[in-house]
Amino acid sequence: MNFAAPEEARDFLAANPDIDMIELFILDANGVPRGKLLHREELLTVYESGRPLPSTILGLTLNGDDVENSGLVWDVGDIDCRAYPLAGSLVRLPWRQIPTAAVQVSMHPQEGMPASIADPRHLLIKIIDRLKADGYYPVMACELEFYLLDARRDAEGRPQPALDADGGRPRTTQVYGLRELEQIEPFLADLYAACKLQGIPARTAISEYAPGQVEITLEHGDALQAMDQAVRYKRLVKAVAHKHGMQATFMAKPFDHLAGTGMHMHVSVANADGHNLFATQDPAGTPLLRHAVGGMLASLLDSLLLFCPNANSYRRFQANSYAPLAPTWGVDNRTVSLRVPGGPANSRHIEHRICGADANPYLAAAAILAAVHRGLRKQLDPGAPVQGNGYAQAKELLPTDWLTSLAALERSTWAREALGSEFLGVYLAVKRAEYRQFMAEVGEQDWRWYLAQA
Numbered sequence: 001m002n003f004a005a006p007e008e009a010r011d012f013l014a015a016n017p018d019i020d021m022i023e024l025f026i027l028d029a030n031g032v033p034r035g036k037l038l039h040r041e042e043l044l045t046v047y048e049s050g051r052p053l054p055s056t057i058l059g060l061t062l063n064g065d066d067v068e069n070s071g072l073v074w075d076v077g078d079i080d081c082r083a084y085p086l087a088g089s090l091v092r093l094p095w096r097q098i099p100t101a102a103v104q105v106s107m108h109p110q111e112g113m114p115a116s117i118a119d120p121r122h123l124l125i126k127i128i129d130r131l132k133a134d135g136y137y138p139v140m141a142c143e144l145e146f147y148l149l150d151a152r153r154d155a156e157g158r159p160q161p162a163l164d165a166d167g168g169r170p171r172t173t174q175v176y177g178l179r180e181l182e183q184i185e186p187f188l189a190d191l192y193a194a195c196k197l198q199g200i201p202a203r204t205a206i207s208e209y210a211p212g213q214v215e216i217t218l219e220h221g222d223a224l225q226a227m228d229q230a231v232r233y234k235r236l237v238k239a240v241a242h243k244h245g246m247q248a249t250f251m252a253k254p255f256d257h258l259a260g261t262g263m264h265m266h267v268s269v270a271n272a273d274g275h276n277l278f279a280t281q282d283p284a285g286t287p288l289l290r291h292a293v294g295g296m297l298a299s300l301l302d303s304l305l306l307f308c309p310n311a312n313s314y315r316r317f318q319a320n321s322y323a324p325l326a327p328t329w330g331v332d333n334r335t336v337s338l339r340v341p342g343g344p345a346n347s348r349h350i351e352h353r354i355c356g357a358d359a360n361p362y363l364a365a366a367a368i369l370a371a372v373h374r375g376l377r378k379q380l381d382p383g384a385p386v387q388g389n390g391y392a393q394a395k396e397l398l399p400t401d402w403l404t405s406l407a408a409l410e411r412s413t414w415a416r417e418a419l420g421s422e423f424l425g426v427y428l429a430v431k432r433a434e435y436r437q438f439m440a441e442v443g444e445q446d447w448r449w450y451l452a453q454a
Contacts (some may be wrong), residue, residue, distance in 0.1 A: 001109060001125070004087040006047040006193055007135040012090050013043065021103040023093065024051060024082055027231055029120050029427050030062045030309065031360035035105070043103070050108060052080035058107070058118040060427055061434045065253060070429040072115060076097050082111035091198040095190070095243040104232070105210060118426040121224075122361035123419060127369045128223055129382070136269040136277070136376065138369050139349075141220035143229040146237055147254055148212040149186065149247040159254060161212030162246045181205055184214070190435065191216075191240045198236065199266060200229045220266060220349075222446035223365060225343050230263075230361040237330070251355030252308070253315035260316030260323055261357040265368055267292075268349035269376075278348040283331045283341055285348050293338055294382040295375020297327045298370065300337065300354070303367035305405040305431065309356040317400045324353050326394030328386050335390035337398075338382075354398075363427075368374060370418040402438075406431055 013019065022043050027036035034057050038046070043052075047364055059072035066073050078390035097168075107116035116122055127282040131138055148162040158267045160324035181188065188205060218229055234250060241248035253260040268278045269292070278289040285293075308314060324337035332342040339351040355364045374380070386393055407417055410428055 001084075001106065002087050003084040003106075003108075003121050004035070004047060004090070006044060006103060007085065008085075008090060008240070009044050009047040012101070016092065016099075019092070019097045019101050021098055021100040023100060024105055025102065025235075026053065026057065026105050027120060027360065027362065028058050028060060029360060029363065029430060030060075030157075031120075031234075031358070031363075032060075032062065032064075032229070033231075033235060034060070034134075039294055046103070046105070047085055050082035050084045050111060051105065053105075053115070055079045055081050055115040057081075058115045059138070059280070059430060061430055063434075063437070065433070065437070067430050068432075070118075072118065072426065072427045076114055079114070080115065081115040082108050082110055088199070089228070089232070091232075093239065094194055094197060095239055097286055099178060117420075117422040120360055120366070121227075124224060124227060124362045124366040124369075125170065126264065126420070127366045127373070127418070131269065131369060131373050134373070134376070135271060136373070137221040137272065137274070138372070139220055139268045139270055139276070140150060140223040140226045140365060140369075141218055141266040142226065142233075142361060143215055143217045143236065143262075143264040143266070144230065144250065145213060145215040145263070146239075146248050146250050147261060148187070148214060148241055148252075149205050149249060151245050151247055159184075181214075187240060187244045187246070190243065191236065193235065194196075194236050194240055198232060200233050200236065202233065208246060213261065220268075223267075223369065227365045233363075246374075250357040252313040252358045255317070256306045260318075260424045262316070262323060262353065263355040263357045263359055263363060264362065265352040265355055266349050267368055267372065268371065270321070274405065276346055276348065278350075279346045280348060281345045283340065285350075288376065288381055289350065290377045291379050292330050292372040293340075293375065294380025295352070295373065295378070295433065296338055296352065296371045297329060299367070299374060299382055300327045300398065301372035301408050302415045303371065303409065304354070305402075305409040306363045307359055307365040308402075308405060309360065309363075309431070310356075310358055310434075311402045312402045313356045313358055314405075317398070318413075325391060325397050325400075327396065327398065328390045328394060329382055330390060332387040333386060333388075333390060335388075336386050340385070365369075366419065374414065374418070402435060406435060428439075 022038040059070035093100045094277035107119040154160045203217045205216045237248045276334040280286045328336040328337040329338035367430040
């Protein structure tokens with residue numbers, strides 16, 4: 001575990017004498033950052049001896065409710081579990097009025113018990129270590145889409161895309177349009193500046209298929225570091241948007257008539273010297289790449305809940321929407337779930353296109369890499385790549401409902417072996433509780449469909 005040394009805190013405080021407050025956060029299984037706001041003088045102690053956090057902090061629903069059968073509440077008396085700072089995560093938050101910094105923590109493997117079994121970053125580390133033990137060093141990158149929304153709701157109380165800089169709101173948005181990016185230039189300028197300050201390699205920005213929808217790519221690198229950056233980047237986007245009077249959302253499908261938002265995950269494996277083991281002039285990749293694809297295809301259903309964790313996640317799956325529907329793969333083909341992009345031989349990799357932007361990057365990456373490892377070990381054959389319209393050629397479809405995916409993960413022998421029964425016990429308890437809460441809530445759609453007709 002790459003915990004930070006106290007010297008990191010001492011050096012930071014010396015270089016930033018104006019910092020008054022420290023935001024300490026840990027990421028739960030839903031990808032929600034939770035933690036505490038500390039005073040400057042408390043920081044060094046966190047580095048020296050950790051910070052106690054309640055065991056329930058990693059067993060909450062998306063809305064922050066305790067899940068009694070998670071094993072992290074009454075069974076253990078909501079015990080304090082020690083978390084320690086991650087190296088390199090202590091950074092300034094330039095948008096805050098009070099000079100504030102943030103530091104990400106993770107549960108200590110022993111001192112953080114029992115909550116450490118539910119720490120999603122621990123799970124990813126475990127999967128990466130297994131790959132490295134076999135000589136495979138995973139390399140990953142994230143492409144994250146999001147919507148910029150107006151801070152105000154429309155006349156019916158619904159969310160709406162953010163206003164253009166000139167005060168207008170275009171009825172349509174040009175995909176890849178430059179005007180759309182120009183209109184949010186003040187936001188982008190602050191976002192890129194904040195990313196640079198925090199060491200997050202944000203690169204290309206593009207306007208997507210809907211008003212206010214944007215995608216910014218993050219540079220590839222070591223898999224754990226790449227997911228750390230994705231987690232912190234999502235927090236940056238939300239915070240900078242708030243500063244500009246907007247709300248940023250990574251919700252998978254915020255509008256029924258507009259495009260959904262995804263998180264494309266790019267993955268390859270290198271050897272200990274950093275050489276890409278997927279590299280080849282063959283656009284379809286090396287035999288090793290195809291084995292990795294075979295493992296990912298074989299594991300899609302079992303791990304779908306980690307890619308699409310919420311009820312809303314499944315609204316994104318619609319035909320001809322660039323959101324994949326089937327266990328398919330192809331070469332430079334955006335109608336399949338697993339795409340091998342074109343480009344130079346040394347850049348050969350797999351683009352996993354299933355995840356919604358609402359997925360926890362740590363858990364999505366853990367499931368993807370566990371599936372890759374499965375394929376490499378068993379030398380699984382993915383079959384021939386799809387050519388042409390993958391939607392029309394799909395022989396079977398992925399489930400498009402939350403409960404089916406939850407049940408698939410729950411009964412998966414592979415998932416219990418790869419991800420661990422202890423982690424899954426907590427995660428599935430949380431998701432079952434959320435499912436019950438969601439289905440028990442009566443809302444506008446119920447009234448519109450059934451109030452007069454039933």
